[in-house]
Amino acid sequence: MDLLPVALTIITASTPLLLAATGELVTEKAGVLNLGVEGMMLVGAIAAFAAAVSTGSGLIAILVGAFSGVAVAAIFAVLTLTCLANQVATGLALTIFGVGLSALVGSNFVGISLEPLPQLNIGVLSTIPILGDLLFGHDVLVYLSFLMILLVGYFLSKTRSGLILRAVGESHDSAHALGYSVLTVRYLAVLFGGFMSGLAGSYLSLVYTPLWAENMTAGRGWIALALVVFGTWRAGRIAFGAYLFGAITILQLHVQGWGINIASQFMTMLPYLATVIVLVFISSDKMKIRINAPQSIGKVFYPPR
Amino acid sequence: MSQNKAKSKIGQLDEPELAPLLKLSGITKSFPGILANDAIDLTVKQGEIHALLGENGAGKSTLVKIIYGLLKPDAGTFEWEEGALSLSNPAQARSLGIGMVFQHFSLFEALTVCENIAIADDQKLNLKTIALRIKEVSDNYGLPIDPDRYVHSLSVGEKQRIEILRCLLQKPKLLILDEPTSVLTPQETLNLFATLKNLASSGCAILYISHKLAEVKSLCGTATILRNGAVVATCNPKLETAKTMAELMIGAKLHNIKRPKKSGSHDNRVQINKLNLKSNDPFGMDLENISFDIQKGEVVGIAGVAGNGQTELMAALSGEVIQTGSHETIFFDGVGVSTMRVAERRAMGAGFVPEERYGHAAIKEMSLKDNALLTTSQKLNLVKKGFLQSNEICDLTHKIISDFDVRTTGLEMETGNLSGGNLQKFILGREILQNPRILIVSQPTWGVDAGAAVFLRKSLLDLAARGCAILIISQDLDEIFEICDRIAVLYQGTLSPLINTESASVDQIGLLMGGKTTE
Numbered sequence: 001m002d003l004l005p006v007a008l009t010i011i012t013a014s015t016p017l018l019l020a021a022t023g024e025l026v027t028e029k030a031g032v033l034n035l036g037v038e039g040m041m042l043v044g045a046i047a048a049f050a051a052a053v054s055t056g057s058g059l060i061a062i063l064v065g066a067f068s069g070v071a072v073a074a075i076f077a078v079l080t081l082t083c084l085a086n087q088v089a090t091g092l093a094l095t096i097f098g099v100g101l102s103a104l105v106g107s108n109f110v111g112i113s114l115e116p117l118p119q120l121n122i123g124v125l126s127t128i129p130i131l132g133d134l135l136f137g138h139d140v141l142v143y144l145s146f147l148m149i150l151l152v153g154y155f156l157s158k159t160r161s162g163l164i165l166r167a168v169g170e171s172h173d174s175a176h177a178l179g180y181s182v183l184t185v186r187y188l189a190v191l192f193g194g195f196m197s198g199l200a201g202s203y204l205s206l207v208y209t210p211l212w213a214e215n216m217t218a219g220r221g222w223i224a225l226a227l228v229v230f231g232t233w234r235a236g237r238i239a240f241g242a243y244l245f246g247a248i249t250i251l252q253l254h255v256q257g258w259g260i261n262i263a264s265q266f267m268t269m270l271p272y273l274a275t276v277i278v279l280v281f282i283s284s285d286k287m288k289i290r291i292n293a294p295q296s297i298g299k300v301f302y303p304p305r
Numbered sequence: 306m307s308q309n310k311a312k313s314k315i316g317q318l319d320e321p322e323l324a325p326l327l328k329l330s331g332i333t334k335s336f337p338g339i340l341a342n343d344a345i346d347l348t349v350k351q352g353e354i355h356a357l358l359g360e361n362g363a364g365k366s367t368l369v370k371i372i373y374g375l376l377k378p379d380a381g382t383f384e385w386e387e388g389a390l391s392l393s394n395p396a397q398a399r400s401l402g403i404g405m406v407f408q409h410f411s412l413f414e415a416l417t418v419c420e421n422i423a424i425a426d427d428q429k430l431n432l433k434t435i436a437l438r439i440k441e442v443s444d445n446y447g448l449p450i451d452p453d454r455y456v457h458s459l460s461v462g463e464k465q466r467i468e469i470l471r472c473l474l475q476k477p478k479l480l481i482l483d484e485p486t487s488v489l490t491p492q493e494t495l496n497l498f499a500t501l502k503n504l505a506s507s508g509c510a511i512l513y514i515s516h517k518l519a520e521v522k523s524l525c526g527t528a529t530i531l532r533n534g535a536v537v538a539t540c541n542p543k544l545e546t547a548k549t550m551a552e553l554m555i556g557a558k559l560h561n562i563k564r565p566k567k568s569g570s571h572d573n574r575v576q577i578n579k580l581n582l583k584s585n586d587p588f589g590m591d592l593e594n595i596s597f598d599i600q601k602g603e604v605v606g607i608a609g610v611a612g613n614g615q616t617e618l619m620a621a622l623s624g625e626v627i628q629t630g631s632h633e634t635i636f637f638d639g640v641g642v643s644t645m646r647v648a649e650r651r652a653m654g655a656g657f658v659p660e661e662r663y664g665h666a667a668i669k670e671m672s673l674k675d676n677a678l679l680t681t682s683q684k685l686n687l688v689k690k691g692f693l694q695s696n697e698i699c700d701l702t703h704k705i706i707s708d709f710d711v712r713t714t715g716l717e718m719e720t721g722n723l724s725g726g727n728l729q730k731f732i733l734g735r736e737i738l739q740n741p742r743i744l745i746v747s748q749p750t751w752g753v754d755a756g757a758a759v760f761l762r763k764s765l766l767d768l769a770a771r772g773c774a775i776l777i778i779s780q781d782l783d784e785i786f787e788i789c790d791r792i793a794v795l796y797q798g799t800l801s802p803l804i805n806t807e808s809a810s811v812d813q814i815g816l817l818m819g820g821k822t823t824e
Contacts (some may be wrong), residue, residue, distance in 0.1 A: 160423065160431075167413050167424050174411035177375065178425050179395030291415045291455060 006250060007134055011142060012208055014246025016041070016200040016217075018145045020224035021231075021238045022152050023196025028228055029156060030189030031169035033298040035091025036076055037197050038221025039098020044069040044201025046102040049109055049212045052205075058117045062141065062202050069198020070191050072098060077190040081183055084300050099215060106212045114210035117141065141203045148196065153235030165189060169294030172301045182301050197221070223272070230279035233292040237283060245275040325384075326351045326510050327372070327479060332381035334367055341367040342378070343534040349479060354501060354511045356521040356542060359531035360554055360726075360754030365514050368531070369481050372512070373405045374398035386478075399425075404472025405481040412456050412464055419452040422471045435474070442473050446500050460612060462493045469500070480504065481512045486520060490610050491782060491815035498524055516554075516755055517783070518547035532556050555756035564766065564788060564806075572601035574743050574774030576636040582621050582628070590614040590798045592621065597793060597803055599743070599774040604765065605803065606789030607778045608814055614798040615778050616660065619747045622776070623657040624650045625665075637743055652683055656741035658732055660748045660778070662725070666732045669721035673713060676720050677702040677735055684739050701738070709734030710760070726753040733761055737768050744768060747778040762788050782811060796820050 020037050027034050034040075048065025052058065076094050079085040117139040128136070156162040168175045168185045176182050204216055223245060231237035248271035256267050283289065327349040334342040342364045349355050359365045370376040371383075374392035382389050385401055392398050395405075412421050423435050436452040443450050448466045456464060465485060472480055482501075486494045501524065505511055515521055521528055522542045530538045530553045538553050575598060582592040592614050599605045609615060620626040621635070624647040628634055633641030642650050647657070657680075659665035667676045678698050682688045687697050702716045709730040713723065723731065729750070736744060749765065750758035766788055769775050778795075779785050785792055791803040794817035801817050 163416070163420055163424055167416065170413040170415050171411075174413060175424075177395070177407060177411040179374070179399075180424075290457065293415075295415065 004130060004133060006254065010243070010247045010250045011138065012246075013249050014243045015142050015145045016203045016208065016220055017224050017227060017245060018149060018239060018242040019141070019200035019203060020197050020221060021227045021242055022145070022149045022235075023193035023200075024224055024228045025233060025235065025238055026152055026156075026165070026196075027189050027193035028297055029169045029233060029294055030165050030186050031172055031294050031296040031299065031301075032080065032186050032190055032193075033087045033091065034073070034076055034094070034190060034193055035088060035225065036072065036094025036098065036221075037193075037224050038217055038219070039095035039101075040069045040072045040194050040197035041201035041204070041217045041221045042098045042102040042215070043072045044198030045205040045216060046106045046109070046201075046212060047198070048202035049114070049205040050105065052114055053109060053112055058140075058206065061206055062117075062199065065202030065206075066195050066198040069194040069196070069201060071194070073190050073194020073197070076194075077187050080300070081186050081190070084302065086300070087298050095221070103214045106214060109212040110214075112211065114206065116207050116210045139207055141199065141207065144199065149235050149239050156235070166294070169296060172296045172299070176301075176303065182303070186301070197224075200224070223275075226276065227279070230276055230283065232279075232283040232289050233294065234283075237279065241275055241279050244278060245271050248274050324351050325349070326386060328384040329368075329372070330382050330384075332368065332371060332378045332383070334364075334371060334376060334378045340534050342371070344381070345531070345534075345536055347529055347536070349510050349512055351478070351510055352505050352508045353527060354505050354513055354525045356525035356528035357512055357514045357531065358516065358518070358521065358528050358550060358554055360516070360756060363531040363554070363754075364534040365531055366483065367534075369405065369483060369512065369514065372398070372479075373403060373481060399475055402476065402478035403481065404475055404477035404479070405483070406465065406468040406472060406485055407483055412467060414455075414457040416456060417452065418450055418454055418456060418459075418467055421456055421467055422452075422474060425471045426474060438474055439470060443470055446473065446503060447496070448500065460610065462489050462610065465489070465497075469497075473504075477509055479510045479512060481514070483514045484516070485513075486515065486517060490818040491811060492819055493610075494520070518542070518550050518755070519783075521550070522547060530554055551755045554754070557756070564790075573598055573636075574601050574603075574638060575599040575776065576639070577622075578634050578636070580618075580621060580628075580634040581630070582617055582626065584614075584617050585626070586616075589617055592617050592798045595800045597800060599776055601774055602769050602772045603791070604769050604775045604777060604789045606785035606792045606806075607776065607795050607800070608782060608785050608792060608818060609778075609780070609795035610818055611780055613795045615747065615795060617798070618795065619657075619659055619745070619778060622745050623647055623659065625659075648683065651680065654684075654742035656680070656736035656739060656744045658736055658744070658746040658749065660751070662728050662732060663721070667720050667728065669719075671720055672717045673706070673711075673720055673723075673731065674698055674702045674716045676731070677705060680735060681739055705731060705734040705738060708738065709764070710757075726757045729753050730757060730761065733764065737764055740771070741768075741773055743774050743776075745776045745778075748781075749777060749779065750781065750784060751779075758784070782814060785814075786811065794818050 020041055024034065024037055044065040047068035048061045051064035052061035055061070072094065076090055079090045080087045119137050119139055156166060164180055165185055168180065168182050172182045201217065205212055209216065227238050227241040227245070231241045252267040252270050256264055325348050329345060329347040332342050332345040345368060357365050357368065367376060371378050374395045374397055383391060419432050419436050419439065422439060423432055426435060439450065439452045448470055450463060450466050450470065456467065485497060489497060501511055513521070513525055525542050528540050528542045528550065529536055530540070530550065532554060542550060577595055577597050580592055580595040584591050590613055595618065597605065621628065624645055627646065628643035633643050635641065635643045637650065637653050637655055640653065642653065663669045678687055678693065681701060685701065687694050687701070699716060705711065706713055711727050711731045711734065720728065733749065746765070750761055753761065762784065765775055777785065777789060786806060789806055791805055792809050792814060793803045794801040794814055796817060797820065
């Protein structure tokens with residue numbers, strides 16, 4: 001087995017998870033549980049695809065994809081933050097809405113294929129054998145996914161704004177009593193989550209399989225959500241989980257290709273099982289969970305009179 | 306009322322050398338159905354320690370929230386150092402030099418001390434600078450604290466220290482403290498008072514909200530007393546007695562409680578033998594080797610600072626947590642109940658009033674009627690063949706409301722709308738009317754105003770006189786000394802031996818609460 005192409009496909013499989021999970025991490029750290037990741041990704045995917053087909057520009061497609069994710073997240077934000085709707089129910093509805101909307105819009109785009117996003121060749125670095133391909137021969141979204149998780153990790157742990165965001169997620173009443181606007185922080189966090197989900201969707205329809213198929217996210221939004229929880233809201237663990245999931249997804253395909261006699265259903269199940277078990281195992285520290293889990297997640301904030 | 310006003314004016318002490326810092330006039334604020342503040346005038350001078358007294362619902366919290374910019378008054382003027390202005394948010398209040406220590410801490414448990422202070426810091430300093438400032442200020446005022454610890458790992462006293470430090474870092478001109486000593490040991494309280502006096506002498510004005518009148522007498526130079534949203538008196542607490550101030554607060558005469566002498570009867574109602582319990586909360590306290598007994602007609606008090614195992618002890622006694630060990634550790638009326646659930650223990654004639662009023666004692670979203678039914682259905686036969694006996698339930702709820710003076714708008718009122726004191730009267734009333742053989746009460750009068758507290762303590766003593774064995778788990782030492790026959794102290798999950806109240810001193814109990822056994 002040639003390892004280089006395997007490694008490259010692992011990166012491709014992991015990137016959308018990492019993008020979406022990064023966004024959801026910020027949303028949840030602010031105390032909002034948005035179960036609509038799958039829906040936002042699908043809307044992002046079809047919007048980016050449609051933009052790419054009609055303009056031919058990768059950059060415009062990515063932006064359209066990301067901001068359509070923001071638009072869908074805005075619906076969620078208005079319903080849950082301003083209208084005080086239940087976050088779980090609204091999030092589920094958002095996913096169903098995203099599936100339907102993307103299928104409706106996408107019906108005209110079925111069967112069209114695209115040139116995938118170009119690789120960003122970083123000067124001479126890309127010509128280094130193996131390493132050049134592995135590290136410096138990707139499209140812009142792969143780099144962005146790494147950049148964003150690093151930035152988000154830094155933002156949450158080291159900056160003042162990140163501290164305020166965590167405080168809002170930890171206890172919205174206390175943050176309010178100190179004079180911070182809980183709603184503003186949460187709106188921004190939800191919209192950022194939508195932006196990242198939109199990017200993740202764009203990656204699927206522009207790079208992963210450069211065509212539109214109904215429900216093409218195939219549950220990746222839910223995996224991203226699970227990664228955030230099982231990664232105990234820590235950027236490093238979430239990135240690790242995303243790559244673990246991507247790696248097992250790809251490797252089990254190769255193993256099936258070798259003709260080993262294991263039921264294919266079991267192999268397909270493996271990435272889900274392994275990722276959850278590994279993350280739960282490495283994160284099973286009560287103290288750490290208590291410190292990292294946002295305490296007011298999913299709770300509706302009623303501004304006091 | 307006018308009599309009271311006239312009387313208290315005599316006691317007023319004018320100190321002309323102090324300039325007014327904050328002057329409120331005609332502050333009015335109403336919420337749907339309640340006039341919370343009714344044309345309140347209040348002047349706080351530089352460097353004075355000014356007490357704000359009043360019962361629950363008298364409007365103290367509303368008033369300080371207005372001063373801190375959390376609420377906007379409907380009418381009235383706010384003058385700060387000679388200039389009228391209107392506050393729009395707490396950040397503006399902080400920039401004026403107003404700091405506030407909340408009654409229920411506004412701390413973030415999952416953040417470090419340093420982060421907690423940084424988040425309330427409007428100068429937007431970085432964490433390293435803040436850690437240095439914390440060291441500096443905490444040394445100055447004798448408030449030692451490690452900036453890198455996570456808040457959840459600190460004691461309540463230390464948490465309060467953070468709140469105070471958080472304000473001090475802003476160099477406040479006015480510091481508001483909302484019932485700061487309700488969670489402290491007597492020794493910690495003395496330390497706090499020393500800090501506050503030190504602060505006041507450096508020119509910082511302090512607005513001190515409390516219902517502990519003895520503390521107000523020893524600390525404050527002026528007191529403003531509120532009742533039903535209006536100022537009823539301004540006085541010098543040093544010239545008043547605790548009793549006269551309490552009467553001003555409640556607008557009625559206050560009767561002292563007499564603890565009846567106990568006959569040395571031996572009828573072991575409750576026996577705890579070497580109770581060990583691992584807490585299932587990662588920040589909880591494990592119980593070790595707890596043993597005590599309660600006789601018929603006796604009130605036993607367990608003192609201690611919160612977080613020393615009270616929650617776990619209550620859960621073990623009430624059956625919220627079930628003992629799994631091989632031998633019996635808890636006996637009610639001589640019967641081992643370690644493996645019984647709450648309902649089975651209740652069926653034996655035990656009643657429980659947990660500390661958490663919502664979620665353990667009552668359900669916020671349900672009506673008073675439904676909450677009345679929750680613990681009484683078995684003993685009072687309110688359910689027959691699976692059907693609720695609506696009339697009997699209504700009668701019972703009426704009886705609780707009238708016997709215990711619960712101020713409500715009716716049986717169908719949502720329980721969450723009751724004030725803390727009223728809710729506690731309702732919950733205690735519900736248990737007492739069942740005539741329990743054993744009653745275990747955690748924090749019976751926490752956050753309850755003076756008048757209602759006296760009433761509740763009296764009800765408990767009456768119940769004991771009828772033969773009930775009562776256990777009181779409380780942080781309020783005054784209360785424990787007032788109504789208990791024997792006292793023990795819970796510290797770090799272990800219980801001191803029981804001491805007869807007659808031979809115990811506040812100092813001795815206070816030391817035990819701080820973990821010191823001999824002095």
